[in-house]
Amino acid sequence: MTTPVQAPAATEQGLRRVGLWGAAASGKSTFLSALFIAAMRSSNDLRVKGRNDESTDFLVRNTHALNAQHQFPPPTMQQQALSWTLQMSVPNPARSRWRKGPATVPFDFRIDLQDAPGRAYAAVPEVQSARLQLPGGEDDEPDVASYLANCQGLLLLIDPIRERELGDAHEFFHGTLLRIAQRVEMPPGQRLPHYIAVCVTKFDDPSVFRFARNNEFLSYSEDDPLMFPRVHDDEAERFMRELFTGSPLSDVDLVHGGLRQYFYPERIRYFVTSAVGFYLGQSGEFREDDYWNVVPIDDGQFQIRGQIHPINVAEPLLWLGQCIAAEG
Amino acid sequence: MPGEARCPVCGRPAALTTPEAACGGCGWILYTPLRAGAITADIRRDFDTQLRAARHHQAARDARALDTALRTVIEELSPGATSTVIDIGADQVIVTTACLDRAGSPQVFDGGSVAWTSAVPMLPAAEQERHSQLADGIDGLGDDGIASLLRDHMPSAGEDRVMVICRPAGWRVLEAAATALATRPRAQLLRLSGASDTSVRQELASLAAKAPLRHPYRLMTVAVDSRTGAVALRPRKLFATGDGPGTEASLTLRRMPGDVSGTTLAIFADTGSNSRGADGAAADPLALYSVALPPGRAAPLRAVLDGPGRVRIVEPAGAVPYPGTWAQVRSEIPSRVTAAAAPVDLVCAIDLSGTRDAVRQRKALVRDLVELLGAEYPDERQLRVGVVTCTDHVFGRRPGPGERAPVTSVSGLGPAGDGLAWLSGQTGADVSYRPCAPVEDLLQDSLALLAKSRRARRFPLLLTVAGRGPHPGRQLGDRRLPCPRGLMWQSIMDQLTRQAGARCAVVADELPSGSERAEWRQIGPVGQRVLSRATARQVAEDLGLLTAPTQRIPLPLTDEPEGATR
Numbered sequence: 055m056t057t058p059v060q061a062p063a064a065t066e067q068g069l070r071r072v073g074l075w076g077a078a079a080s081g082k083s084t085f086l087s088a089l090f091i092a093a094m095r096s097s098n099d100l101r102v103k104g105r106n107d108e109s110t111d112f113l114v115r116n117t118h119a120l121n122a123q124h125q126f127p128p129p130t131m132q133q134q135a136l137s138w139t140l141q142m143s144v145p146n147p148a149r150s151r152w153r154k155g156p157a158t159v160p161f162d163f164r165i166d167l168q169d170a171p172g173r174a175y176a177a178v179p180e181v182q183s184a185r186l187q188l189p190g191g192e193d194d195e196p197d198v199a200s201y202l203a204n205c206q207g208l209l210l211l212i213d214p215i216r217e218r219e220l221g222d223a224h225e226f227f228h229g230t231l232l233r234i235a236q237r238v239e240m241p242p243g244q245r246l247p248h249y250i251a252v253c254v255t256k257f258d259d260p261s262v263f264r265f266a267r268n269n270e271f272l273s274y275s276e277d278d279p280l281m282f283p284r285v286h287d288d289e290a291e292r293f294m295r296e297l298f299t300g301s302p303l304s305d306v307d308l309v310h311g312g313l314r315q316y317f318y319p320e321r322i323r324y325f326v327t328s329a330v331g332f333y334l335g336q337s338g339e340f341r342e343d344d345y346w347n348v349v350p351i352d353d354g355q356f357q358i359r360g361q362i363h364p365i366n367v368a369e370p371l372l373w374l375g376q377c378i379a380a381e382g
Numbered sequence: 383m384p385g386e387a388r389c390p391v392c393g394r395p396a397a398l399t400t401p402e403a404a405c406g407g408c409g410w411i412l413y414t415p416l417r418a419g420a421i422t423a424d425i426r427r428d429f430d431t432q433l434r435a436a437r438h439h440q441a442a443r444d445a446r447a448l449d450t451a452l453r454t455v456i457e458e459l460s461p462g463a464t465s466t467v468i469d470i471g472a473d474q475v476i477v478t479t480a481c482l483d484r485a486g487s488p489q490v491f492d493g494g495s496v497a498w499t500s501a502v503p504m505l506p507a508a509e510q511e512r513h514s515q516l517a518d519g520i521d522g523l524g525d526d527g528i529a530s531l532l533r534d535h536m537p538s539a540g541e542d543r544v545m546v547i548c549r550p551a552g553w554r555v556l557e558a559a560a561t562a563l564a565t566r567p568r569a570q571l572l573r574l575s576g577a578s579d580t581s582v583r584q585e586l587a588s589l590a591a592k593a594p595l596r597h598p599y600r601l602m603t604v605a606v607d608s609r610t611g612a613v614a615l616r617p618r619k620l621f622a623t624g625d626g627p628g629t630e631a632s633l634t635l636r637r638m639p640g641d642v643s644g645t646t647l648a649i650f651a652d653t654g655s656n657s658r659g660a661d662g663a664a665a666d667p668l669a670l671y672s673v674a675l676p677p678g679r680a681a682p683l684r685a686v687l688d689g690p691g692r693v694r695i696v697e698p699a700g701a702v703p704y705p706g707t708w709a710q711v712r713s714e715i716p717s718r719v720t721a722a723a724a725p726v727d728l729v730c731a732i733d734l735s736g737t738r739d740a741v742r743q744r745k746a747l748v749r750d751l752v753e754l755l756g757a758e759y760p761d762e763r764q765l766r767v768g769v770v771t772c773t774d775h776v777f778g779r780r781p782g783p784g785e786r787a788p789v790t791s792v793s794g795l796g797p798a799g800d801g802l803a804w805l806s807g808q809t810g811a812d813v814s815y816r817p818c819a820p821v822e823d824l825l826q827d828s829l830a831l832l833a834k835s836r837r838a839r840r841f842p843l844l845l846t847v848a849g850r851g852p853h854p855g856r857q858l859g860d861r862r863l864p865c866p867r868g869l870m871w872q873s874i875m876d877q878l879t880r881q882a883g884a885r886c887a888v889v890a891d892e893l894p895s896g897s898e899r900a901e902w903r904q905i906g907p908v909g910q911r912v913l914s915r916a917t918a919r920q921v922a923e924d925l926g927l928l929t930a931p932t933q934r935i936p937l938p939l940t941d942e943p944e945g946a947t948r
Contacts, residue, residue: 124778259861260857260858260859260860260861261859261860261861264858264859265859335785335866336784336786342856342857343855343856343857343864343868344856344857344863344864344866344868345857346857346861346863348861349777349778349815349863350815350816350817350861351816352816357777357778358778359777359778359863360778
C-alpha cells in the first residue's frame with residue numbers, strides 16, 4: 055500500500071468540498087432535499103445552510119415538497135450552481151496524548167454540490183453533454199469531471215431499482231471516472247486521493263428491503279429511537295455486490311472494480327440509504343408488514359406516504375467531513 | 383264307438399240309459415220316463431228352451447272355469463319358467479306359452495298349432511265325418527296311437543308347467559290325447575264342453591295385459607350432494623306391487639337450475655335383484671321418455687299404469703319415446719357438478735372505483751345476473767342477495783380518519799330486488815391507488831354475510847367484481863402497498879371457501895397472466911372472467927346458479943330432501 059497523496063487543496067476560503075456523482079434519476083435531488091430533514095432529525099451536531107439564495111430556495115422548496123406536499127422533488131432540468139455549508143463537529147485532529155484540547159472542534163465544509171442532471175455524467179460527451187452549463191459562459195466554468203476532481207470528497211449514488219431495470223450505473227460512472235483521473239495528477243503507484251461515499255439508495259423500496267431482510271443484512275441501532283432497520287456500513291459493500299448478483303442488466307461489478315482500482319480502499323465507504331425512510335403508521339412504530347413510505351400514483355409517479363425519516367443521508371456526509379477534517 | 387249317444391249340453395257320452403239318469407258332466411237329464419202320446423209343439427218348445435238354457439249355463443260354467451285356469455297360469459308364472467297351454471279342440475291342437483320378461487311382466491306367445499288332419503292322416507277331410515271319428519274313435523287306432531301321433535306332429539311344449547284343455551270334453555280321440563299329454567309332471571287337465579269357443583291365446587294375452595304389477599316401478603332421479611356436488615342415481619317409487627291398470631302416480635320433477643334442455647324419464651321395474659342397485663347400472667329400463675319440462679325448477683309428473691310394462695306419461699304433456707339407450711343417458715350424467723342446490727345466499731362484492739364506464743359495466747353485470755336468476759329462484763326463500771361495495775384505500779397523510787378509514791358499504795342478505803335497488807344508489811369513485819383495490823375488504827364483509835348460511839341450510843355464493851387485485855396483507859417484495867387494515871385476503875378466502883363453504887367466482891376488468899392471475903384464481907376458484915366479455919349467464923354457470931352445458935344432468939333431480947333414504 056502506498057501512501058495516499060493529499061486530497062485536492064481547498065479552493066475557497068479554506069472550505070473543503072464534496073461532489074455529488076450519480077446517474078440520471080438516481081435520486082441526487084431527493085438526496086439533497088432530504089439532507090436538511092436528516093440534519094434536523096440527526097442526533098449529531100449538524101447544520102446545513104445555503105451559501106446563496108438559489109441554494110437556500112432549493113432547500114426550502116424541495117424540503118416543503120417532501121415534507122408538506124409529500125412529493126418528490128422534480129428532476130433537475132437545469133444545471134444549477136448550488137452550494138451549502140455543512141457545519142458539524144468533528145474529532146479534534148490536534149488533540150493527542152501530549153497535546154490537550156477539546157475533544158471535538160467545529161468543522162465546516164462546503165457542499166459545493168453541483169446538482170447537475172444525471173446525463174451530465176454520461177460516458178459519451180458527443181452524445182450527452184459532459185459540461186456544466188453554468189451562467190457566465192461555458193468556457194469559464196469547469197466541466198463535471200474537473201469539478202469532481204477538485205472535490206475532497208465524492209458522494210456516489212447508485213439507484214438499485216434503476217440499476218436492476220436499466221443497468222446504466224457503470225455507463226454514468228466510467229467516463230466521469232476516467233476524466234477525473236485525467237485531471238488529477240497521480241504519481242506512479244498512487245491513486246485518486248478522494249474520499250468516496252458510495253450510497254446504495256432506496257433502501258425503503260420493497261425489493262431492496264426484502265433482499266436485505268431475506269439475506270440477513272438487517273441490523274438495528276440502539277441509538278435509533280424508532281429502531282429502523284438498517285444495513286450496517288460494514289456490510290454495505292457486500293450487500294451491494296450481492297444485491298446485483300444475477301441481475302442480467304447490471305454492470306455494477308465494474309463500478310465496484312473501478313472504485314477499487316482508482317481510489318484507496320480505506321477512503322471508500324459504502325452506505326445503504328433511504329431519502330424518505332420507512333413508513334410509520336398510526337402506531338408510530340416500524341412495522342415490517344407495512345413499511346413502504348411511497349405511494350405509486352398515476353403516470354409512473356410516486357408520492358410520499360408519511361413522515362420522512364431519512365436513513366443514512368447525513369451519515370455519509372458526516373463521514374466525509376470527518377475524513378476531510380482529519381487531513382487538516 | 384260310432385254313433386255313441388252324447389249329452390246334448392256338454393257333449394260327453396251318455397252312457398247311462400236308465401230313466402232320470404243325468405249327465406255326469408253337466409247334470410242334464412238324459413233319459414226321461416216314457417210318456418204316452420205325441421210330442422206336442424208346446425212340449426218341443428219347452429224342451430228346446432230348457433236345452434238352450436242348459437247349454438247357456440254350461441257355456442258360462444266353461445268360461446268361468448277357463449278364466450280361472452288361465453288366470454292361474456298368469457298368476458303362477460315364475461321368473462325364468464315358461465307355462466304352456468295346450469288347447470285340444472275339435473279341429474286343431476293350439477299351443478300357447480306364457481312367461482315373465484325381465485321386468486316381471488307376463489308375456490304370451492304363439493306356440494304353434496297342428497290340425498287333426500295333419501296329426502292323424504287317416505281322418506277324413508269332411509268336417510262332419512272327422513268330428514264323428516274324433517268323438518267316437520277311429521277304428522284301428524288306440525289311445526296310445528293317438529297320443530303318439532299327436533306328440534310327433536304338435537309343437538313341442540316346455541318342460542315347465544303345462545295346462546291341457548280338452549274341448550269338447552268326452553270326444554274319444556281328444557280325451558285320449560289330453561289324458562296322454564296331462565300325464566307329464568306339473569300338468570293340469572281342464573275339460574270343457576263344446577259350448578266354449580273362447581280363444582285361449584287371446585284370453586291369456588288379455589289377462590297378461592291386465593295383470594297387477596309383480597314389482598314396484600321406479601323413476602330414476604339423481605341426487606346432488608350440496609357440499610361436494612357429487613351426483614348419484616336415486617330411484618323414486620312410481621307404482622307399487624299390486625298396482626293394476628289405470629293406477630295413476632304423481633311425483634314432482636325437479637331439474638337443474640337453468641337447464642332448459644329436455645329431461646329423460648327412465649322407468650325401471652324394481653325386481654329386487656341387481657337391477658335395483660342404487661345406481662341402476664345393471665338394469666334395462668322399462669321405458670325411456672324424453673320430455674320438455676316447463677319453466678321453473680319443479681314440474682308435476684303424472685303417470686298412468688296401462689298394464690305391466692306399459693306406463694303412460696300424462697303430464698308434462700308431449701312426452702315421446704327417448705331415441706337413445708339407457709347407456710347413452712348414463713354416459714351423459716356427470717359424476718360431479720358445480721351447481722348450487724337451492725336455497726342460496728348470493729353476495730355480490732363490487733369494486734366501485736374506476737372510470738364511469740367501468741363502474742357502470744360492473745354494476746350492470748351484477749344487475750343482469752340477479753335479474754337472470756329471477757326465473758329460477760323466484761322468491762327470497764330460494765335466493766337472498768347481499769351486496770358489498772368498496773372504493774379505494776386512500777394512502778398518505780391527509781385530514782380525516784386516515785388510511786384505516788372504512789372503504790366498504792354493505793347491503794345485507796335479502797330479496798334480490800332490495801339488493802339491486804341499493805346498488806343502483808351507490809356511486810363510483812376515481813381510482814386513488816392504481817395498483818390495487820380493497821378487494822380484501824370486500825371479501826371480509828362478504829364473509830360476515832355468508833358465514834352462517836350453511837348453518838341455515840343455504841348455499842353461500844360470492845361473486846367478486848373488481849377492477850384490480852387485492853392489497854397484500856403485508857408488504858411483499860413488489861411495490862403494492864399492504865391493506866391498511868392488515869387484512870389478509872388469502873386467509874379470508876380460506877375462511878370463505880373452507881369454513882363458510884362458499885363457492886366463489888370473480889370478474890375482473892383484466893386478467894393478466896402470471897402471479898396476478900394466480901391471485902384471481904384464488905379469489906374466484908370456480909371461475910374467472912374478464913368484465914368486457916363476461917355475461918350474466920356465464921357467471922351464473924360459474925357459480926352453479928345455472929347449469930352449464932357440460933354440467934347438464936339428463937335425469938330429473940330427486941324431490942326428496944338431502945340425506946333421505948328410500
